[in-house]
Amino acid sequence: MAETHKKTVQPNKQALLNRLKRVEGQVRGLHRMIDEDKYCVDILHQISAVESALKNVSLVLMEDHAKHCMVKAIQNGNQEETIEELMDIIKRMK
Structure with a gap:
C-alpha cells in the first residue's frame, strides 16, 4: 500500500481518535472471546460490529x-488528479 507524504489537519480528529479507541477495545474483546472459547456466532457478531465501526471511520x-x-485541490486546478484519487478511494472501500 503506497503512502503519500501529504498532510492535512483533521477537522474531526478527536472524534476519529475516540472512535478508533472504541474499535481497539472491540478488537481486544474479540481476542478475549476467542481465547475464552465463546460461541462462534457471538464472535461473528462482534466482528461485524468492528467492521461497521471501521467503515464509519x-x-x-x-x-x-x-x-x-x-x-x-480543485480550486488549485488539480481536478483530474483529485477525481482519480477519489475513484481510487471508492474502489478500495468497495
Missing part, C-alpha cells in the same frame, strides 16, 4: 477529505 474521513482537501 472511513466515511467520516472521506467526507472530510471531500469537503476540505478535494475542494482545495
Whole structure:
C-alpha cells in the first residue's frame, strides 16, 4: 500500500481518535472471546460490529477529505488528479 507524504489537519480528529479507541477495545474483546472459547456466532457478531465501526471511520474521513482537501485541490486546478484519487478511494472501500 503506497503512502503519500501529504498532510492535512483533521477537522474531526478527536472524534476519529475516540472512535478508533472504541474499535481497539472491540478488537481486544474479540481476542478475549476467542481465547475464552465463546460461541462462534457471538464472535461473528462482534466482528461485524468492528467492521461497521471501521467503515464509519472511513466515511467520516472521506467526507472530510471531500469537503476540505478535494475542494482545495480543485480550486488549485488539480481536478483530474483529485477525481482519480477519489475513484481510487471508492474502489478500495468497495
